[in-house]
Amino acid sequence: MKLKLTCKEAGRLISEGLDRKLSLPQRAALRLHLAICDACTRINAQFRFLRRAASFYPGPERDDGGS
Amino acid sequence: MTEDLERHRPVLLRFAMLQLRNRAQAEDAVQEALIAAIQGAKNFAGKSSVRTWLVGILKHKIVDHIRRSRREEPLDLPDAETSLEDFDVLYREDGHYASMPAEWGDPEAALSQRKFFETLERCLEGLPKNAARVFMLREVMGMETAEICKELAITATNCWVLLYRARMSLRACLEKRWFAIGA
Numbered sequence: 001m002k003l004k005l006t007c008k009e010a011g012r013l014i015s016e017g018l019d020r021k022l023s024l025p026q027r028a029a030l031r032l033h034l035a036i037c038d039a040c041t042r043i044n045a046q047f048r049f050l051r052r053a054a055s056f057y058p059g060p061e062r063d064d065g066g067s
Numbered sequence: 068m069t070e071d072l073e074r075h076r077p078v079l080l081r082f083a084m085l086q087l088r089n090r091a092q093a094e095d096a097v098q099e100a101l102i103a104a105i106q107g108a109k110n111f112a113g114k115s116s117v118r119t120w121l122v123g124i125l126k127h128k129i130v131d132h133i134r135r136s137r138r139e140e141p142l143d144l145p146d147a148e149t150s151l152e153d154f155d156v157l158y159r160e161d162g163h164y165a166s167m168p169a170e171w172g173d174p175e176a177a178l179s180q181r182k183f184f185e186t187l188e189r190c191l192e193g194l195p196k197n198a199a200r201v202f203m204l205r206e207v208m209g210m211e212t213a214e215i216c217k218e219l220a221i222t223a224t225n226c227w228v229l230l231y232r233a234r235m236s237l238r239a240c241l242e243k244r245w246f247a248i249g250a
Contacts, residue, residue, distance in 0.1 A: 006162025008154070015231035019205065019212040020223075042168040046238045049174045054206035058078055059184030061118055 010040045014047055055064040070106055075121050082122060083167045085191050086129050086203045096132050100125040117189070126208050133200070133218060139221060142219050148195050149225050154235065190240035194242055201226060202233035 003025075010033045017029070022030065034041050047065055076097060083093035103124050104111075107130075111120055147153070159165050177183035191199055201219070205211045216226045 005165055006158070007161055012133060012151075012227075013096055015234050016227050019227055019230055023134065034182050039164045039168055041226075042170065046168065046171060046174075047234050049171070050205050050234055050241075053174075053178060053183075053187060054202070055209070056178050057187065057207050058082055058122065060179055060181050060189075060221045061116060064233070 001028050003032065005029050007033075007040055010034070010037065011043055014040065014044045017050060018047060018051065072101055072119065072121065075118050076101070078118065079121060079125050081188065082125060085130055085188065086193075086200060086207075087132060088199070092132050092136065096125060096128040099131075100141060105182070115188065130204075130208070130210075130218070133204075142183065142197065142221060144197055144225065148197050149228050150154050151228060152233065154232075157165060157235070161190060169242050169246060171242070174246070177245065186245045189247065190237050190244065193240060194236055198229045198233040201229040202237070205230055214247045 010030060013022060013030045016022065017027075017030065034044060071100050079097045079100060080093055083096045084090065087093045087096065100121060104121055104205055107124075111117070115123075191203070194202065197219075200213055204215045204218075205212065212223065212230075216223050221224075221229075
């Protein structure tokens with residue numbers, strides 16, 4: 001695993017990191033990339049938010065208790 | 068009690084449809100869940116809302132359906148869903164994003180809004196079938212990736228690619244339909 005990632009590679013690793021434990025070199029490369037890349041930092045936060053949002057689906061109920 | 072449960076049928080049906088993408092199967096799963104709920108009504112502890120309890124039962128019924136239909140016919144997984152070539156347009160030649168992902172501000176606020184979840188539903192409906200299914204199993208049902216691969220009989224790599232596809236597509240869809248319009 002090379003140390004310098006493109007955003008494309010970083011995006012996949014951010015996603016995979018939510019589904020499996022990344023290897024040590026992968027984690028190091030990703031951390032390095034996130035430290036200098038605003039775009040991927042946003043992607044990282046947004047993927048995590050998607051997880052939260054999905055866990056709340058179907059979302060708040062109506063006040064009348066209907067749905 | 069039956070009437071009380073019946074009221075939740077539409078939301079349960081939407082939930083099942085997102086996952087199964089098949090009206091007849093979704094209706095079956097909901098029916099089975101409602102019957103199980105009526106039979107098990109005395110087990111409802113009232114610790115959660117009725118709807119949360121019903122959705123919990125429905126999740127099991129959906130997994131049963133996926134298991135059953137996979138035995139009848141193997142998952143149809145077209146190459147277009149597992150290749151990520153169509154994502155190339157998102158990046159410039161140097162590997163950076165062609166357009167910067169937007170700042171979402173405080174997305175947490177969306178979680179208390181019903182409209183946000185309706186938008187999320189529209190976005191999930193827009194995903195290719197397998198990506199939607201794997202994403203729902205992983206993030207809505209909370210299954211482990213290994214379990215999902217086994218149930219759907221797909222490789223771990225395909226599972227990760229489908230999840231990545233789903234996440235990238237959903238973030239783009241939510242950005243366009245929710246966060247960009249300052250909802």
